[in-house]
Amino acid sequence: MTRFFASEFFFNYTRNWSAIIGSALMFAFAFAVLVGPFLVAQNPYDIASLDLMDSYKPPMWLEGGDPRFPFGTDGQGRDVWASILYGARISLFIGLAAMCASCFIGTFLGLVAGFYGGILDSIIMRIADIQLSFPSILIALFLMSAVGTGIDKVLIALTAVGWVVYARTVRGSTLSEKQKEYVQAAKVAGLPNHKIIRKHILPNVLTPLIVIATIQVGTFVLIEASLSFLGVGVPITQPSLGLLIKNGFDVLFSGLWWTSVFPGLAIMMLVFGINLFGDFLRDELNPRLK
Amino acid sequence: MTITIETQTDQPLLELKDLRTHFHTFAGVVKAVNGVSFKIGAGEIMGLVGESGGGKSVVGFSILGLIESPGKIEGGEILFDGEDLAKASDERLREIRGRDISMVFQDPMTSLNPLHTVGDQMDEVLRLHSNLDADARKQACIKMLESVGISQAEERLKAYPHQFSGGMRQRVVIAIAMLAQPRLIIADEPTTALDVTIQSQILKLMRQQIADNGASMILVTHDLAVVSEMADHITVLYCGQVVEQGKTRDIIESPSHPYTRGLIDSIPDPTDRMARLNQIPGNVPDIRNLPKGCNFRARCPRAQDLCAEQEPTLKPQHNSLVSACHFPLQPGEK
Amino acid sequence: MFGYLVKRLLQMTLVLWIVSVIVFLMMSFTGDPVFMVVPVDATDAEIAQARRLLGLDQPMPVQYWRFLVSLVQGDFGYSYVFRQPAMTLIMERLPATVEMVLVAMVFALVISIPLGVYAGANPESKISRFIMAGSLLGISLPGFWVGMVLIYLFAVQWGIFPSSGRGDTAEFFGLRISLLTGDGWHHIVLPAITLSLATTAILLRMTRAGMMEVGRQDFMKFAKAKGVSRRDVLYRHGLKNAIIPVVTIFGLQLGDLIAFATITETIFSWPGMGKLLIDSIYRADRPVIVVYLMLVALIFVVINFIVDLVYTLIDPRISLK
Numbered sequence: 001m002t003r004f005f006a007s008e009f010f011f012n013y014t015r016n017w018s019a020i021i022g023s024a025l026m027f028a029f030a031f032a033v034l035v036g037p038f039l040v041a042q043n044p045y046d047i048a049s050l051d052l053m054d055s056y057k058p059p060m061w062l063e064g065g066d067p068r069f070p071f072g073t074d075g076q077g078r079d080v081w082a083s084i085l086y087g088a089r090i091s092l093f094i095g096l097a098a099m100c101a102s103c104f105i106g107t108f109l110g111l112v113a114g115f116y117g118g119i120l121d122s123i124i125m126r127i128a129d130i131q132l133s134f135p136s137i138l139i140a141l142f143l144m145s146a147v148g149t150g151i152d153k154v155l156i157a158l159t160a161v162g163w164v165v166y167a168r169t170v171r172g173s174t175l176s177e178k179q180k181e182y183v184q185a186a187k188v189a190g191l192p193n194h195k196i197i198r199k200h201i202l203p204n205v206l207t208p209l210i211v212i213a214t215i216q217v218g219t220f221v222l223i224e225a226s227l228s229f230l231g232v233g234v235p236i237t238q239p240s241l242g243l244l245i246k247n248g249f250d251v252l253f254s255g256l257w258w259t260s261v262f263p264g265l266a267i268m269m270l271v272f273g274i275n276l277f278g279d280f281l282r283d284e285l286n287p288r289l290k
Numbered sequence: 291m292t293i294t295i296e297t298q299t300d301q302p303l304l305e306l307k308d309l310r311t312h313f314h315t316f317a318g319v320v321k322a323v324n325g326v327s328f329k330i331g332a333g334e335i336m337g338l339v340g341e342s343g344g345g346k347s348v349v350g351f352s353i354l355g356l357i358e359s360p361g362k363i364e365g366g367e368i369l370f371d372g373e374d375l376a377k378a379s380d381e382r383l384r385e386i387r388g389r390d391i392s393m394v395f396q397d398p399m400t401s402l403n404p405l406h407t408v409g410d411q412m413d414e415v416l417r418l419h420s421n422l423d424a425d426a427r428k429q430a431c432i433k434m435l436e437s438v439g440i441s442q443a444e445e446r447l448k449a450y451p452h453q454f455s456g457g458m459r460q461r462v463v464i465a466i467a468m469l470a471q472p473r474l475i476i477a478d479e480p481t482t483a484l485d486v487t488i489q490s491q492i493l494k495l496m497r498q499q500i501a502d503n504g505a506s507m508i509l510v511t512h513d514l515a516v517v518s519e520m521a522d523h524i525t526v527l528y529c530g531q532v533v534e535q536g537k538t539r540d541i542i543e544s545p546s547h548p549y550t551r552g553l554i555d556s557i558p559d560p561t562d563r564m565a566r567l568n569q570i571p572g573n574v575p576d577i578r579n580l581p582k583g584c585n586f587r588a589r590c591p592r593a594q595d596l597c598a599e600q601e602p603t604l605k606p607q608h609n610s611l612v613s614a615c616h617f618p619l620q621p622g623e624k
Numbered sequence: 625m626f627g628y629l630v631k632r633l634l635q636m637t638l639v640l641w642i643v644s645v646i647v648f649l650m651m652s653f654t655g656d657p658v659f660m661v662v663p664v665d666a667t668d669a670e671i672a673q674a675r676r677l678l679g680l681d682q683p684m685p686v687q688y689w690r691f692l693v694s695l696v697q698g699d700f701g702y703s704y705v706f707r708q709p710a711m712t713l714i715m716e717r718l719p720a721t722v723e724m725v726l727v728a729m730v731f732a733l734v735i736s737i738p739l740g741v742y743a744g745a746n747p748e749s750k751i752s753r754f755i756m757a758g759s760l761l762g763i764s765l766p767g768f769w770v771g772m773v774l775i776y777l778f779a780v781q782w783g784i785f786p787s788s789g790r791g792d793t794a795e796f797f798g799l800r801i802s803l804l805t806g807d808g809w810h811h812i813v814l815p816a817i818t819l820s821l822a823t824t825a826i827l828l829r830m831t832r833a834g835m836m837e838v839g840r841q842d843f844m845k846f847a848k849a850k851g852v853s854r855r856d857v858l859y860r861h862g863l864k865n866a867i868i869p870v871v872t873i874f875g876l877q878l879g880d881l882i883a884f885a886t887i888t889e890t891i892f893s894w895p896g897m898g899k900l901l902i903d904s905i906y907r908a909d910r911p912v913i914v915v916y917l918m919l920v921a922l923i924f925v926v927i928n929f930i931v932d933l934v935y936t937l938i939d940p941r942i943s944l945k
Contacts, residue, residue: 275764
């Protein structure tokens with residue numbers, strides 16, 4: 001740990017405002033998601049805790065606001081702040097889980113394609129090429145329209161669009177790593193292929209993935225929000241931030257802006273934080289710029 | 291302080307006085323050029339020699355005002371025809387660049403814009419620095435390309451740089467540099483990136499162009515062999531400072547500074563392929579953190595206690611030489 | 625050149641064929657379209673009859689073959705909902721989408737390129753940092769949310785711009801174009817801004833990265849040494865080189881705009897094919913979804929082809945092979 005604090009990475013981090021702000025936003029978000037639901041009195045999913053008398057209360061600093069509901073309430077008297085804390089859990093969970101799945105599958109396929117080459121390589125990379133020429137949101141939208149709503153289905157759709165970038169990156173670095181002498185030496189020494197991949201290639205192709213994975217969580221949160229906004233994402237019983245915005249949109253024209261604006265701000269803070277930190281990581285981990 | 295009134299005739303074309311160009315990096319101040327002075331007369335060729343990292347290229351870029359942040363000219367004068375370029379405005383410098391002083395870069399593969407035709411890149415110079423009409427400009431470009439030995443010049447104007455070989459591209463670069471008939475050419479390692487066979491062709495071409503146009507040249511290079519064939523005078527730089535200056539023949543035959551001696555000894559002998567290369571031992575010290583005393587002493591075979599105490603200053607030596615060494619070599623001494 | 629065109633055409637056909645297989649498979653796995661065409665109280669016999677009519681009683685390969693044949697013939701069937709040819713429905717709405725996408729792209733280019741060049745040429749300046757933070761915010765915002773905020777502020781609160789619809793259109797070669805009327809422009813501003821936001825941010829960042837990369841190149845310094853002004857060095861020598869990576873992603877960005885138009889059209893009730901797609905997804909109107917997907921696939925394939933051609937125009941080092 002002391003080695004980490006003495007490292008150049010940490011030194012640059014302490015000197016980079018966007019990295020600090022970005023990670024602060026990320027930590028704040030993680031904190032809110034982990035302990036947030038214990039801090040609010042109301043469970044927005046528990047119908048019993050809702051009171052229709054509290055419906056459409058504006059944020060507390062406006063006239064008619066109620067200090068119990070700092071960011072106002074929606075049509076069922078649901079606390080917007082509580083909804084955000086619960087919704088952020090779902091959004092972040094989907095983003096992280098889909099990222100892990102994409103990373104795992106993409107890395108595996110990239111290693112296989114790069115190491116063994118041949119027909120397997122051609123097939124995997126052609127699929128990747130075709131997929132990359134279509135916007136991920138459209139592919140995800142199409143998949144969701146075919147399989148229906150649900151957190152598990154959103155995860156499948158996001159993973160289906162997310163693996164490509166890992167596969168391509170890993171394949172590229174595997175190809176160049178494969179040529180290096182230590183890998184050739186390991187081959188000559190008779191080490192089995194799966195051991196060469198695990199021990200020698202995998203550790204050397206992972207670094208660029210850190211940046212991709214970081215940024216991808218943000219991208220996934222946005223795609224999930226878009227899908228849910230269109231009504232083909234998460235179900236109404238498990239509203240993510242995107243679905244909260246959609247619900248708020250329905251009453252926007254009545255001037256009830258707070259039910260949609262605050263969940264949107266929450267998404268923005270999370271994704272902005274992730275992108276800020278991801279940019280810093282990219283500059284740090286990309287030796288070409290140094 | 292003595293006041294000398296110089297007449298027009300003995301005023302050098304370019305005179306650097308105590309030029310200092312520093313780079314303010316994160317890890318400290320790099321004094322890339324730290325007190326360099328020299329003079330070049332009209333029609334002369336000056337060789338600027340040293341190992342890489344010695345600040346040679348920075349001198350060239352300083353003269354043209356092409357030092358970019360975090361670099362900065364900290365002090366000194368760059369007198370071109372009596373005008374101090376270190377204090378000139380950006381506008382004035384732009385007039386001078388390409389018209390009065392032009393530059394040839396090291397790598398012809400990267401110094402031409404890959405997306406513009408050769409003709410366009412030549413034409414640009416004349417558009418900026420002449421009043422010729424389009425047709426006259428084109429004729430001038432064709433003539434120039436022919437004079438650097440490129441045949442079918444009119445056709446070649448329409449070609450893109452990637453359609454030329456490295457040697458041809460350097461000819462194009464030289465043609466661009468000569469186009470506005472400048473009075474001074476700064477050539478920064480003009481042959482380093484080229485094949486050995488092409489090197490001598492290019493050098494010959496440059497010497498001829500300089501002679502034809504009556505221009506002067508600063509030839510920046512690490513290669514003493516090249517300089518000894520081309521230059522009238524040599525300035526040897528080490529760690530951003532001048533360690534020896536003098537006429538080419540005097541320096542090559544019998545240098546007074548051990549560093550120059552080392553550079554000469556490390557020229558491979560083309561007649562004796564079995565001979566060992568005599569590289570100067572050690573490395574250029576960290577320029578951000580120079581030792582007290584003589585910068586070369588850690589690598590110098592003649593170093594004594596005094597060298598660690600006191601920094602040597604430039605003093606006249608035998609023949610035309612001036613050098614900064616406490617224990618200079620005498621004529622004929624190895 | 626001819627060989628290249630043939631090769632590209634074959635590639636494009638291959639991609640479209642693969643897309644058709646995927647579309648067919650996905651459609652087959654999801655629900656039974658027979659219930660879209662029969663009345664709720666249909667008898668088993670009526671359902672079997674309808675199934676036969678739709679060809680759904682055939683084995684999968686046969687179904688696919690029929691699907692493919694009708695695709696090639698341009699026969700996409702009738703919308704279950706509108707009882708009109710699906711192709712006609714989409715084509716009616718195509719101009720609305722195309723014009724919104726184009727306006728958004730123009731907005732994006734006009735804003736992103738100059739700002740990107742500036743930020744790339746002056747990476748240390750305060751303004752550049754501000755631009756970069758802004759662009760990062762641009763890719764961090766959910767586009768639909770921005771659209772909502774714009775509606776709330778400009779339509780609901782201040783009433784400067786309309787919140788929905790396309791406004792007046794004018795006929796032009798039989799197409800209904802809203803860019804020919806003032807009212808149309810009035811309507812397109814908010815949706816186009818909403819749509820262009822992410823693309824602006826991405827193009828800006830690419831331009832900046834390209835400029836910074838180019839700024840390190842020798843030929844930029846050589847141009848300066850020739851006496852070229854700073855502005856000309858940046859725009860004449862730098863931008864053209866910096867723009868190459870931007871051109872590569874331009875096609876992708878255009879594709880993204882078409883894809884995100886579905887969301888923007890939904891928010892602004894813009895009568896384009898994206899909104900039709902979303903509506904059709906809700907109603908499981910399969911023929912319309914198929915037309916949309918195949919058409920969009922065709923558009924993407926053509927865009928990619930054009931981008932490759934443009935590429936060779938900009939960069940003389942690349943030739944068609």
